[in-house]
Amino acid sequence: MWLVFAAIAGPAFRSADGTAAVLNAAAPLGILAVTVALLMIAGEFDLSVGSVIGFAGMAMMLLVSHFGWPLWPAVGATLVISAGIGLANGWLVVRTRLPSFIVTLGSLFVFRGLTVALSRGLTGRTQIGELEEAAGYEAARVVFAADLGPFRISVLWWLAVAAVGAWILSRTRAGNWIQATGGSAKAAREAGVPVERVKVGLFVTTALAAGLVAVIQAVRFTGADALRGELQEFRAIAAAVIGGTLLTGGYGSALGAALGALVFGLVQQGIVITGVDADWFQVFLGVVLLAAALFNDRVRRRGLASA
């Protein structure tokens, strides 16, 4: 599979600029995909992360431009709001025992709608700009939107999130519990794993990642758009699956998800650079996703059958 990418995206890597373009494009999705993969390994989905990006970005902009907050407190509040949404998602899933697919599909609509309604109601617009006027913008730009040569600092955030995610999954008790929760919640519970806490914690984590992406993008583009983050929930799931995470839970990889996001960047930039019509981007991704899912399922069946 990588050979195919190399053939398509090869030109993208002939220069540092090309490589940077690929990584820059993949970074926000990579941050999301790592946390979404952890949640999927625990057997749950979060379809609200895209909406949370839009909502969190807009919340930060409203705090700054409409309520006159300095930027840093607004960043803090944005992350707290995101975590709160994750807490609500997790609590609803654990309490109602409804599939997280449905619960977070509900949040997807709720928060996209709220984003548009609040921004239009308070400011009359769905796009708010001029974040660069805010107090503290220069410092925030260094942390969230600096350029390191051709590379955006978001690439570092992506690497950091991937490294921490991989470490948690393979080296901590929480990681063991995440795998067990998705493998069999009943067996995990019997062994003493706090299954509900694991799930709620992961919903908070995915929402926090969405909040971080929202802050990064708002600072870079000096503004928020109510539609930002659309479809990112599905791209994050796709990246996780391409990276080897099972849709059925119980097995997966944080680093794989980070690489899955890289595939998105590769294909996107590769097609741009080779001049292939961008419409084919989605077609190709869809096929890759199906192939990856089939492959994962094969591996899982072989694993379970080799008794």
Place this chain on the structure above:
Amino acid sequence: MSASGSGARPVLEAAEVSKRFGGVAALDGVSIALRSGEVVCLLGDNGAGKSTLVRILTGVHPPDEGTVRLDGAPVVFGSPRDAAARGVAAVHQDLALLPLMSVWRNFWLGAEPTVGRGLLRRIDVRRARREAGAALAGQGIAIDDVRRPVAGLSGGERQAVAIARALHRGARVLVLDEPTAALGVRQAAVVLEQIERAKTGGAAVLLVTHQPRHAWPVGDRFVALRRGRIELDRAKGEVTEAELLDRMAGRRIESEG
């Protein structure tokens, strides 16, 4: 008919326990005693009350009447985890293992040894692997690499992992519910060997099975249930394998007491 065989005080016993579900008596005045270093085999057809008795002994539900005693003192287990914390571990048919996770991760699940503090607190992976391997070797199962997923183990090896895990967590009473049911002859022999070792190590074992051929070689005492009542309760010297087989085949024999 007495529930007590040898002289030693039972670790875990049920005295005259009854349980009704709706109007149906699942258990009716049943007594059973488990002693350290002894294997009690609980026999009976489906619906005879075996599972109900196991659930009462392992804290799934309390009896309607009668008492459960741990080390001679009356006890009410709040849950299976409560029972496990007090040394009474149920090793279930499905084994409660995660097939996609490695042997050592399964072995330690929920009780992982850690190093470091705060945000850097992490599993002591080398120690966890080493001790899991050693504990399994102690159960007579040599797994070449504890990083292998449980899915790759034989049925007998999985049972060994589950038993070793329970013993490692301080279980003094092992309740094994049909551990040989889904296994072939060779794998069943592996499991019986596990039971023998656990017993030698001082555990009190309750082996629930409907196969007298599996119970006979390892059992010190045989208790058979029929329609919620005790039909037979004999030490090994007081009953023959043929008798057990006959009972399980559903034929009643005249020597019944």
